[in-house]
Amino acid sequence: MLTIHDLKVQVDGKTILNGLNLEVRPGEVHAIMGPNGSGKSTLANVIAGRDGYEVTSGVVTYQGNDLLELAPEERARQGIFLAFQYPVEIPGVANVYLLKEALNTVRKSRGEDELDAMDFLKLVREKLQLLEMKEEFLYRSVNEGFSGGEKKRNEIFQMAILEPKLAVLDETDSGLDIDALKVVANGVNALRSPDRGIVLITHYQRLLDYIVPDYVHVLADGQVVRSGDRSLAVELEERGYGWIEDRAGDIAGVQAG
Amino acid sequence: MAGLRTAREISPESKLGESMSHTAVGTEPYLAAHQALASMLPAAGIPWLDHSRKSARDQFGEMGFPTIRDEQWKYTNVRSITRQAFALPPADSPSIDRALVDDATVPGMDPYRLVFADGILVPQLSHCDDLPEGVTVTGLANVLRADPAHLEGMFGKVLREPTHGFNAMNSAFVCDGAFVEIGPGVVMDRPLELLFVSATGGEGMLALPRNLVLLRAGSQATVHERYISASPERCLTNAVSEVLIEEDAKLHLGRLQEESDRSFHIGGLFAEVGRNACLTTNVVTLGGALVRNDLAVNLNEEGAEVRLHGLYVAHGRQHVDNHTQVSHNRPGTTSNECYKGILNGHARAVFRGHILVQPDAQKTDAVQNNHNLLLSPNAEVDTMPQLEIYADDVKCAHGASVGQLEEDAIFYLRSRGVGEMEARQMLTRAFAAEVLEELEPPPLREYLQDRIDRLMELAK
Numbered sequence: 031m032l033t034i035h036d037l038k039v040q041v042d043g044k045t046i047l048n049g050l051n052l053e054v055r056p057g058e059v060h061a062i063m064g065p066n067g068s069g070k071s072t073l074a075n076v077i078a079g080r081d082g083y084e085v086t087s088g089v090v091t092y093q094g095n096d097l098l099e100l101a102p103e104e105r106a107r108q109g110i111f112l113a114f115q116y117p118v119e120i121p122g123v124a125n126v127y128l129l130k131e132a133l134n135t136v137r138k139s140r141g142e143d144e145l146d147a148m149d150f151l152k153l154v155r156e157k158l159q160l161l162e163m164k165e166e167f168l169y170r171s172v173n174e175g176f177s178g179g180e181k182k183r184n185e186i187f188q189m190a191i192l193e194p195k196l197a198v199l200d201e202t203d204s205g206l207d208i209d210a211l212k213v214v215a216n217g218v219n220a221l222r223s224p225d226r227g228i229v230l231i232t233h234y235q236r237l238l239d240y241i242v243p244d245y246v247h248v249l250a251d252g253q254v255v256r257s258g259d260r261s262l263a264v265e266l267e268e269r270g271y272g273w274i275e276d277r278a279g280d281i282a283g284v285q286a287g
Numbered sequence: 288m289a290g291l292r293t294a295r296e297i298s299p300e301s302k303l304g305e306s307m308s309h310t311a312v313g314t315e316p317y318l319a320a321h322q323a324l325a326s327m328l329p330a331a332g333i334p335w336l337d338h339s340r341k342s343a344r345d346q347f348g349e350m351g352f353p354t355i356r357d358e359q360w361k362y363t364n365v366r367s368i369t370r371q372a373f374a375l376p377p378a379d380s381p382s383i384d385r386a387l388v389d390d391a392t393v394p395g396m397d398p399y400r401l402v403f404a405d406g407i408l409v410p411q412l413s414h415c416d417d418l419p420e421g422v423t424v425t426g427l428a429n430v431l432r433a434d435p436a437h438l439e440g441m442f443g444k445v446l447r448e449p450t451h452g453f454n455a456m457n458s459a460f461v462c463d464g465a466f467v468e469i470g471p472g473v474v475m476d477r478p479l480e481l482l483f484v485s486a487t488g489g490e491g492m493l494a495l496p497r498n499l500v501l502l503r504a505g506s507q508a509t510v511h512e513r514y515i516s517a518s519p520e521r522c523l524t525n526a527v528s529e530v531l532i533e534e535d536a537k538l539h540l541g542r543l544q545e546e547s548d549r550s551f552h553i554g555g556l557f558a559e560v561g562r563n564a565c566l567t568t569n570v571v572t573l574g575g576a577l578v579r580n581d582l583a584v585n586l587n588e589e590g591a592e593v594r595l596h597g598l599y600v601a602h603g604r605q606h607v608d609n610h611t612q613v614s615h616n617r618p619g620t621t622s623n624e625c626y627k628g629i630l631n632g633h634a635r636a637v638f639r640g641h642i643l644v645q646p647d648a649q650k651t652d653a654v655q656n657n658h659n660l661l662l663s664p665n666a667e668v669d670t671m672p673q674l675e676i677y678a679d680d681v682k683c684a685h686g687a688s689v690g691q692l693e694e695d696a697i698f699y700l701r702s703r704g705v706g707e708m709e710a711r712q713m714l715t716r717a718f719a720a721e722v723l724e725e726l727e728p729p730p731l732r733e734y735l736q737d738r739i740d741r742l743m744e745l746a747k
Contacts, residue, residue, distance in 0.1 A: 078702050081694070106704035118699040122717025131713070132703035139704075171717075172699075188703065 031056050031227050032077070032097075032196055037088035039069075039076055039252075046072045048252035049088070054196065057224040061238055061263060062231045064249030065271040070231045071115055073249070074200040077229075078112035079105050092196070106132075107139035109195030113185035113202050119173040125184070126168040129154065129191055136192055157190040161217050178205035186217040197221065198229045203237035215240030235263040248274050314351050314452065316372040318344065321459055324375070328462055330431035335439050336461075343449060343458035350452040359451065362637040362669045363579055363608040368551045373493035373523040375460070376405035383487050383517055388412050391482060391515055395730035398480035398511065399424060404487040405522075406494035407463050415479075421470025424479060427497055428463040442499065445529040446557040450581065453553040457495050457527040464497035464526075469506040469536075478509040478539075478728045483524065485546055490520040498528040502536035502564075509539040509727050514554075516547035516574070523551045530558035532566055534588065539567045539727040545738070546574040548603060555581045562588035569726050570626075572599040572607050573738060583612040586620035586648075597626035598722040600739050601634035601666075608637040613655075615648040615681075622652075627722050628659040629715060630666035631743070637669045642683060644676040651681040659689040660718050662711075715743060 032054040039047040047069045054060055064070050076083050077090070079102035090097040097105065120128070134144040145153065158165060161183050173181050182202050189197055199218065203211055218241050222228065230241060238246070238260065246262040247254045248271075255274055256262060266274070321344050330336050352369045353360040383404045401424060402412040408426035415424045430438060442461075449455035465481045485494050500510055514524060524546065532538050544552055552575045560566050572578050584593045599607040613622040628636045638657045659668040672685040692714050700710035719739060726732050 080698055080702075101707070102698060102701040103704050103706050103710075106702055112702050114699065114702075118693070118695045120696050120699065120714070120717065122720040123700075123713055128700070128703060128705075128713075131705055131709070135704040135706075192703070 031093055032229075033089075033091045035089045037076070037090060038086045039072055040084045040086055041072065041082060045086075046252055047076070050249075050253055052247065052254065054227040054229060056195075056227055058245065059222065059228045059230065059241065059243045061243035061246045062229060062249055063233070063235070063246060063263060063266060064274075066233070068249040069252040070233075070249055071200055074112055074115075074198050074229075074231055077105075077110065077198050078102060103135075106192075107136055109136075111189050111192055111194035111197045113182075113189060113197065113199040115200040115202075115204065117173045117176075117181040117185055119171070119176075121171045121174045123172050124169055125172050126154070128172050129168075129188065132188070133191055153191065157187055160190055160220055161187045162213050163187060179207065179210040182206055182214055183210065183217075186214050190217055190221060193221070195225065196227045196229070198231065200231045201233060202230070203232055203234065211237065212240060235267040238263045250274050311352070311366060311369040312372045313369065314348055314456075317456060318348055320375065324460070328460065329428040330435045333435045336431070336435060336442075339443055340459050340461060343455050343461075346449050347452055347455035347459050350449070350455055352452045357451070359610060359639070362635075363577070363606065365577070365579075367577055368523060371491065373491050375493050375495070376407055376488050383409060383412065383484050385412060387484070387517055388482065391484075391513070393480075393730050393734045395733075396478065396480070396728055398478045398728075400480045400482060401426070401465050403463070403465075403481070403483045403494075403496055404517075405485055405492050406483070406496040406524075406526075419473055419476060421473040422475065423466065423468040425466050426463050427461075427466045427499060430466045431461075438499070441501065441531070443529075445531055445559050445585075446527060446555070450555075450583070453525050453579075454527050454555045454581070457497055457525050457555070460495050461497050462495065464499070466499050467508075467510060468501040469503060469508045471503040472505040473503075474506065475508040478511055481510065481512045483512065483514045483526065484517050485514065485524045485550060486520045486522040487517040489518070490522070492520070492522045494522070494524045494526070496524070496526045498526070500528065500530045500538070500540070502532045502538050504533040504561075505535045506533075507537045509541075511541040511543065511728070511731070513541075514544045514546050514552065514574075516550055519547040519549055521549045521551075522546075523553070525553045527555040528557070530556065530566070532558065532560045532564045534562040534564055536561070536564045538565075539569070541569040541727065541731065542571070542580070543569075543731070543735075544572045544574055544578060544580075548574060548576055548605065550575050552578045554579070556583070558584045558593070560584060560586050560588075560591040560593055563590035564588075565592040565594070567594040567725075567727065568596065569722075569731075570595070570597045570609065571726075571735060572601070572609075573742060575605065575607070577606045579608040579610070581610045583614075584622070585614045585616055586622065587616050589617050589619045591617065592621040593623075594725075595622070595624040595626070596722045596725045597624075598719060598735075599626075599628045599636055600719075600742055601628070601636060602631040602742065602745070603634065604632070605634045606636075607634070610637075610639045610641075612641040612643065613653065614643045614645065615651040615653060616645050617647060618649045618651070620648060620651055622654070624655040625722060626657045627719060628657075628668060629662065629719060629739075630659065630668060631662040633663070633665045635667045638687075639671040639673065640685070641673040641675065642685070644674075644678050644681050644683065646677040649678050649680045651678060651683070653681070653683045655685040657687045658718075660715065661689060661691050662715070712740070712743065716740075
């Protein structure tokens with residue numbers, strides 16, 4: 031469903047992604063790991079369509095179409111969801127209001143009717159339960175005054191409501207204590223399905239104890255330098271990123287040569 | 288209800304009626320009109336009132352109209368007002384289309400209502416039947432004629448000295464407006480709307496409404512002043528409201544300005560709040576080419592409280608100036624102020640919020656906020672918080688900001704499927720919500736939300 035080929039991206043003239051390749055098929059969970067500055071969040075933002083990222087070469091196709099042509103809202107309507115690393119606080123916009131707007135917009139573009147108030151509330155309550163959140167949460171402003179953990183939980187809650195086809199979770203585990211991590215992982219696992227692709231971006235393999243990925247990719251200097259299954263994450267945990275970065279240097283050296 | 292004769296009829300040689308001259312006409316035509324009219328104003332001949340009008344006229348003559356050399360008017364140039372002379376409304380009973388007044392109803396509000404045409408009461412469009420016992424709601428001119436003694440000592444009690452030429456001018460010509468008195472312990476069951484319709488008599492009209500609102504001890508009321516235009520003609524409204532709130536009384540006082548984009552509006556609201564009494568004001572400005580709102584509150588007894596909410600939404604070349612002053616004169620008084628502005632096009636806004644804490648006013652708790660949202664690179668705001676504190680055991684906080692919609696927030700909403708325009712609208716609504724949610728009576732909230740949405744659509 032998502033194919034990234036030779037993607038090169040610059041931010042403020044500096045190359046961040048340097049020939050990245052990735053293929054995500056429905057039903058798969060991919061973990062993208064890598065040291066700070068390797069380009070993990072850039073990848074997430076480029077998929078979601080944030081401004082300020084200049085794609086200098088490469089192709090990104092989503093469901094057979096050129097993803098980079100689409101406005102962020104259009105990507106969301108076609109089923110892409112980004113769980114933000116730093117969810118934005120929006121004072122004055124109630125959580126429930128945004129959810130309703132978002133869900134109805136997404137449903138409309140899927141050719142479905144808007145949910146009536148009763149069904150909407152039923153869906154929302156069900157997902158609140160999944161994320162172990164209180165109902166008062168709905169009526170608070172989006173992320174305003176939320177703790178780090180609440181913000182992350184809210185992202186997964188939104189994802190559960192919107193039921194995206196492709197979910198990209200950008201360091202959703204960072205800043206979570208172990209209990210919150212389990213709740214969030216539960217929420218994500220509940221969404222695993224044969225027709226949904228999930229990309230987990232994380233610095234630590236801890237998250238992968240709870241959400242077991244099908245593939246693990248290691249990013250360094252803007253490229254995937256190694257791909258494997260879950261055991262790769264375990265290896266990284268044991269050996270750190272140092273040896274990967276050395277390898278990346280070798281690859282760059284070989285390419286340059 | 289007889290109004291005033293037009294100044295034009297009385298002194299045809301004067302400069303009245305000459306508009307669009309590029310030099311200021313100054314106070315002279317108004318002083319001439321005063322000379323001619325003084326003996327015809329309601330209750331003329333009552334000594335205390337004659338004296339009050341005359342001294343206001345003299346002060347008006349001395350002060351003249353403010354200029355940008357006055358610190359309080361540094362950012363608001365009234366030349367566009369003073370380069371023509373506006374005329375007082377005609378003597379014959381004013382008429383307004385009933386449909387216009389009916390259409391100006393806020394859905395769901397069901398208020399008692401006084402309607403004024405260019406400052407003069409229109410009894411046939413007003414309805415204040417079955418007011419609770421102990422409540423008086425009528426035209427000020429009626430009270431001046433029928434029972435002037437009732438007003439002696441109250442009139443001018445709050446606005447003791449004019450603060451600038453405009454309110455001196457209003458005091459000099461005191462004629463009509465609303466008189467509202469809520470008796471001790473009376474709780475009003477419905478809000479009272481004071482609907483001021485300007486530009487009913489064509490181009491160049493002057494409305495000088497003068498309102499007096501008295502809340503006796505322990506009473507409660509919601510009073511809503513609303514200013515609209517009958518036509519898009521260029522007119523000037525120069526209104527003054529004096530508000531006196533006795534102990535344990537509670538007043539919600541709204542001021543909604545929706546006049547035409549060619550109109551000029553100078554509004555003054557002067558209040559005194561007594562022991563354990565509470566005043567809440569909502570000053571909302573949507574219309575007008577040039578609008579200046581002065582709001583001054585004196586917290587005169589322990590436990591007195593005021594909450595000031597303000598919202599201004601301006602586009603095109605509108606200029607909106609809000610000056611507020613809260614004086615904490617006694618210990619244990621509280622003020623909480625939040626003004627917000629949304630500016631589009633080439634609009635310009637000015638905010639000056641002055642908090643004064645007198646030496647005696649220990650345990651004062653004062654908060655002031657002014658936040659502005661610029662939707663256009665050509666809009667401009669000058670915001671000036673001023674805290675003047677002479678007591679040492681007080682809590683005072685203030686904040687002022689001028690900003691744009693946050694791109695991060697827009698992206699966040701878009702990433703959830705919300706279109707870019709809708710995201711901007713959602714955030715703009717959210718910005719205004721903090722003030723809108725405080726409005727009384729509640730039907731106003733939805734009404735204003737719709738009005739603001741439409742203004743934003745138009746300004747696109």
